[in-house]
Amino acid sequence: MLSLGYWKEKEVEINEKKYSIDLSFDNVIRVFDLMKDEAFEEEERIYLAMKMFLDCDVLEKDEECNFEMLIEGFNYIKEEFLVADKEETGPVDLQGNPMPVAKSKELYSLTHDADYIYASFLQAYGMDLIDVQGELEWDKFNALLNGLPSNTKFKEVIEIRQRPFAKGKGSQEENKNLRELKEVYKLPGHSVEEGG
Template sequence: MRLNDPLVTSFTFNDVEYELDMSFDNILDVFDQMSDENLRVYEKISIGLQLLLDNQELPASWQERIDLWNYIYDNFILFEEKEPITYDRKGNPMPLPKDEEDDKRHIDLEQDAEYIYASFLQAYNINLYEKQGSMHWHEFKALLNGLPSNTIMQGIIQIRAWKPSKHDTPKHIEDMKKLQAKHALHDIDREEVD
């Protein structure tokens, strides 16, 4: 996301211009369809493209539809948080230590919906139900990533990310493990289609 670029509402793919519905609630509907185990892959792609492109004419071949889906997903829906680059004294980028726990997910948009809603209301005075159809996905993601530490969602993220230290009392460790069990995430992964 760049502040000097307009929010994406259309794009060109294989010389065809498409209008794109990037409202956050529409993207969440797309995620729901992609995680529906009762649908076949081609059905997920078809429904996802219909939601995003509002029933515009799609490419004739399935491979082109798959390529179109992957292009939209990679370029407009998924954007990974980039780790800050640290430099040594000579200005060379330094490798970052890789910890498996750092890759662990601490939020689920569906499971945490009520906490996200409450946090947006608390932090920004934004009622997400009133913003359906108008708040862009990138706006939503930026606000979600920037939630202040005093919001309920950030508190739950801190619980999920907590690791015991040698200074913690046995009571504190027990309490935190109970909270982690209470707020544990279900294992649902949403991936792009190959």
């Protein structure tokens, strides 16, 4: 999360050595895509993600480093730099372990909605996201994404996905139009449900 009052060094310590982290928004998006890629085992995904974040192979540079250290470094990066708000954690059991919670409906995809995000940044901020790849950091990108005005294409698409179907008499035509819009803008793997 972006902090205006406190500077946080974008580094991770692995085996008592500090490494700079590449938290440019495009690199973070590639890591997110990698973490969903089932062509790799979980260990491979973490290893590759750390190579992307650190722009090096820590295991090759440091012969005393082991995979557990990489996992610890990965979890640190995830918790410190990628989780939106650590204070908004879900319920925990008596031992402090997270309890299962109902999955919230996904409203957007950084990959699937890339065109809408790109156009909206250009419209709202005059910022060409392609030109700032490798420069604009994830926390700044996220703050700008969340602050997009409602008249941008990205926010319009989100509003359509969230808009409930009307109830009562005379709402059939309105619901037909909304269903068509929801069908056009639905995320892959999602369905257009009556009532949400």
